[in-house]
Amino acid sequence: MGLNSTPFGLCVVVVLVLYVNLSSGVNVIRPKFESVDLWSDNEYLNYTFGLDEETPYFNFTFNVLKNLPDVEVHVEGSLQNKDEMNHYFSMNTSYNLCKVFEFKDKSPIGVLVWSFLNDHGSLPERCPIPAKTYSVHKIWIPEEEATGVIKEIYFRLNVQATVNLPKPKLILNNTYKGVTFIKDVAAIKQGILSMIKMRK
Ligand SMILES: *[C@@H]1O[C@H](CO)[C@@H](O)[C@H](O)[C@H]1NC(C)=O
Ligand SMILES: *[C@@H]1O[C@H](CO)[C@@H](O)[C@H](O)[C@H]1NC(C)=O
Ligand SMILES: *[C@@H]1O[C@H](CO)[C@@H](O)[C@H](O)[C@H]1NC(C)=O
Ligand SMILES: *[C@@H]1O[C@H](CO)[C@@H](O)[C@H](O)[C@H]1NC(C)=O
Numbered sequence: 065m066g067l068n069s070t071p072f073g074l075c076v077v078v079v080l081v082l083y084v085n086l087s088s089g090v091n092v093i094r095p096k097f098e099s100v101d102l103w104s105d106n107e108y109l110n111y112t113f114g115l116d117e118e119t120p121y122f123n124f125t126f127n128v129l130k131n132l133p134d135v136e137v138h139v140e141g142s143l144q145n146k147d148e149m150n151h152y153f154s155m156n157t158s159y160n161l162c163k164v165f166e167f168k169d170k171s172p173i174g175v176l177v178w179s180f181l182n183d184h185g186s187l188p189e190r191c192p193i194p195a196k197t198y199s200v201h202k203i204w205i206p207e208e209e210a211t212g213v214i215k216e217i218y219f220r221l222n223v224q225a226t227v228n229l230p231k232p233k234l235i236l237n238n239t240y241k242g243v244t245f246i247k248d249v250a251a252i253k254q255g256i257l258s259m260i261k262m263r264k
Contacts, residue, residue, distance in 0.1 A: 089248040091210040094120065095219060097242040108132060108227055109235045120253070124185075125199040132193040132235075134228040135161040139221070146216040146243065161225075162191035204253050210246055217244045 097115065104110045108130045114123035138158045145151035165188070168174030181187055185199040218241075225236040 089250055090252055091246050092207045092249055092252060093210050093217075093244050094207075094247045095205070095242050095244055097240060099239070099241045101239040103237040105233070105235045107235075108233070109225070111236075113238075121202040121204050123199070123201045125197065125201075127197050128188075128193055128195045131195050132191070132227050134191055135193065135235075136226045136228060136232065137161055138224040138226070141221040142219070144218040146218055161193075165190045207253055209252060218242075219244065 094117075096117070100113065100115075102111075102113055106129070109126065109128055109132075111124065111126040115121075136158060137160075140154075140156045142152065142154040144153075168178045178187070181200050181203065184203045185201050187198055187200065188194070188196075221240045223236065223238045224234060226232045227235050
């Protein structure tokens with residue numbers, strides 16, 4: 065008698081199929097947002113942020129309400145191991161968005177990142193940034209398989225943008241806070257980093 069023709073055999077097959085499906089998953093590190101504080105001045109800029117943690121993806125839509133001649137972006141971030149609070153990484157950096165636009169025209173990686181993002185929406189090309197709606201929809205952080213013993217990590221990211229009128233004016237101030245967790249997924253979500261690796 066064949067294995068499949070008995071109820072017991074059927075169970076074995078079901079269990080085997082389940083086992084294969086479960087064990088074919090990969091572990092990735094996913095962020096869980098605990099707070100997202102968004103502020104924009106509503107004179108030069110306003111925007112919406114959407115997040116689907118399940119699928120997962122982000123949507124950003126920026127409405128530039130008045131032409132932006134020159135934009136400075138300031139990013140402060142930190143990562144902290146939940147179990148060993150003295151394991152800490154932080155960054156505090158500023159860059160000029162107009163210089164980034166120049167860079168993307170000159171660098172192959174810049175072009176790659178730009179075309180990846182533009183496949184998901186529309187972004188400004190250069191300064192001054194014309195008043196218009198820009199968006200990036202259904203994008204996700206490039207991710208890698210989580211290896212080793214990974215603990216939960218607190219993250220905090222603050223992004224501020226200033227338009228350089230004769231006097232600098234704050235037009236955006238966003239803070240994202242949360243903690244990472246390990247998720248078993250069927251497949252790693254392709255991202256910019258994997259595209260760069262592929263072309264190495
Ligand atoms: C952004 O500002 C425009 C013009 O004032 C307004 O029509 C729109 O509803 C605003 N959007 C958001 C998300 O606040
Ligand atoms: C994201 O944008 C897409 C359209 O590009 C829309 O279908 C979807 O509902 C949006 N999701 C969220 C969470 O805002
Ligand atoms: C980040 O750097 C700026 C100066 O570039 C400084 O004013 C600010 O206090 C720094 N922030 C932190 C959290 O260290
Ligand atoms: C930016 O927002 C944070 C809270 O999200 C606030 O603590 C901080 O003072 C704001 N910075 C400026 C320059 O307004």
